[in-house]
Amino acid sequence: MSDPNDKKQKQDLAENLLARGRLEEAVSVLEELLDRYPDEESIEFMLSLAYYDGGDAKKAINHLERLFKQELKRKVFTGFAFDELVRIYKQEKNFGRLVSICEDAVSAQPDDVGLLAELAKACCLSGDYFRACSIYEKLIGLEEDNPALYCDWGEALFAAGRFEESENAFARAGQLDAEKSDSYYFKMAVLFQDTGRHRDAVRLLEKSLALNATSPLYYCAMGDSFVVLGKSENALASYQRAAECDRERTAIYYNRLGNTFLQNGNFEQAAKAFIRAIEAEPLKVYFLNLAAACKAMGFTQQAERILKELEPRR
Numbered sequence: 309m310s311d312p313n314d315k316k317q318k319q320d321l322a323e324n325l326l327a328r329g330r331l332e333e334a335v336s337v338l339e340e341l342l343d344r345y346p347d348e349e350s351i352e353f354m355l356s357l358a359y360y361d362g363g364d365a366k367k368a369i370n371h372l373e374r375l376f377k378q379e380l381k382r383k384v385f386t387g388f389a390f391d392e393l394v395r396i397y398k399q400e401k402n403f404g405r406l407v408s409i410c411e412d413a414v415s416a417q418p419d420d421v422g423l424l425a426e427l428a429k430a431c432c433l434s435g436d437y438f439r440a441c442s443i444y445e446k447l448i449g450l451e452e453d454n455p456a457l458y459c460d461w462g463e464a465l466f467a468a469g470r471f472e473e474s475e476n477a478f479a480r481a482g483q484l485d486a487e488k489s490d491s492y493y494f495k496m497a498v499l500f501q502d503t504g505r506h507r508d509a510v511r512l513l514e515k516s517l518a519l520n521a522t523s524p525l526y527y528c529a530m531g532d533s534f535v536v537l538g539k540s541e542n543a544l545a546s547y548q549r550a551a552e553c554d555r556e557r558t559a560i561y562y563n564r565l566g567n568t569f570l571q572n573g574n575f576e577q578a579a580k581a582f583i584r585a586i587e588a589e590p591l592k593v594y595f596l597n598l599a600a601a602c603k604a605m606g607f608t609q610q611a612e613r614i615l616k617e618l619e620p621r622r
Contacts, residue, residue, distance in 0.1 A: 315345065322354060331362035349375055353388060360396065369396060376409065380416045385423075387413070394426060403434040421450055425457070428464065437468035455481035455488075459495060466499050471508075474499075490519035494526060506533040524550035524557070528564060535568045540577050543568075547581075551588075559589035566597055575604040592618055 318341050325334035338355040345351055352371050360368035375389035390413055397406035410427035417423050424447050431440035444461035451457055462477035478496040482489030497512035513530040520526065531546030547565045551558040566581035582598040585591075595618055602611040 315341065319351065326358055326361070331358055334358045335362060349378065356392065365396065365400065369393070372396070380412060385413070385417050385420070398433070403430065406430045407434050419450065421447060425460070428460065432464055432467065437464050440464040441468055441470070453484055455485040455492070458484065459492065462496065463499065490516040490523070490526070493519070494529070497529060501529070501533060506536045509533045510537075522553050524554045524561065527553065528561060531565060532568050535572050535574065540574065559585045559591065559594065562588065563594055563597065566601065570597070570601055570604070575601050579605070
């Protein structure tokens with residue numbers, strides 16, 4: 309006959325060993341417990357985590373997959389093993405298996421919004437954006453007043469190359485969450501920036517600023533797009549507005565502008581921006597950036613002079 313007190317003591321011991329990072333000892337205790345109590349899922353779950361933390365992902369996954377199969381049989385889907393498998397497969401970048409377990413979970417609970425959303429995200433990670441869009445359409449049908457779902461759908465549509473539909477999805481999110489509508493246009497603008505479509509990014513940032521004209525972040529983002537588009541004066545004007553909105557961070561904004569110019573090969577404008585940053589707050593890093601811009605322009609002596617001035621006085 310099993311001794312429940314002994315079982316609890318060993319579980320407590322295993323938890324204590326895990327908390328202290330003594331993973332091999334914890335695994336040994338948990339393996340012994342699981343041999344004695346093979347149907348005790350809490351023990352097997354703890355053992356799977358110990359294996360993974362100890363670097364044995366294969367054994368961890370084997371135990372979690374077994375627990376996941378048990379979860380699928382129940383009317384009430386607990387999902388503890390499922391959640392861990394999702395986390396691990398994402399970390400391991402095993403997106404094929406991630407999609408597979410999400411499909412199994414959705415088959416067992418077809419109208420579970422959370423599981424459908426996880427499947428859609430898994431499809432995006434695996435590159436199957438068209439299927440993800442289809443799943444999000446089903447989700448929207450289940451929760452048509454959820455702005456977060458419209459954002460996720462918008463991202464999937466964008467990745468699928470369906471830009472106009474994507475913009476409509478983000479706009480709908482803004483309608484549902486009017487107080488944050490400017491942020492949804494900004495999210496869309498960032499997607500355009502990340503794919504090099506800066507004219508569209510500027511257009512959407514203008515919409516963001518029409519709704520919230522006091523956001524330094526939006527002005528900085530617009531300035532970044534103007535830099536890429538070769539519109540230096542527009543970029544400077546945008547960053548000036550950012551500084552006007554948040555004067556305490558003026559130097560930070562001009563330093564950011566300088567770095568953006570530097571990254572895009574406009575060294576003269578970069579130097580001017582770094583000088584503005586130094587005028588606002590003469591930090592060493594801004595002088596170093598100015599020296600880098602001078603060197604990039606071929607003004608080696610000027611760069612060396614700036615660096616020499618930074619040397620500690622004897």
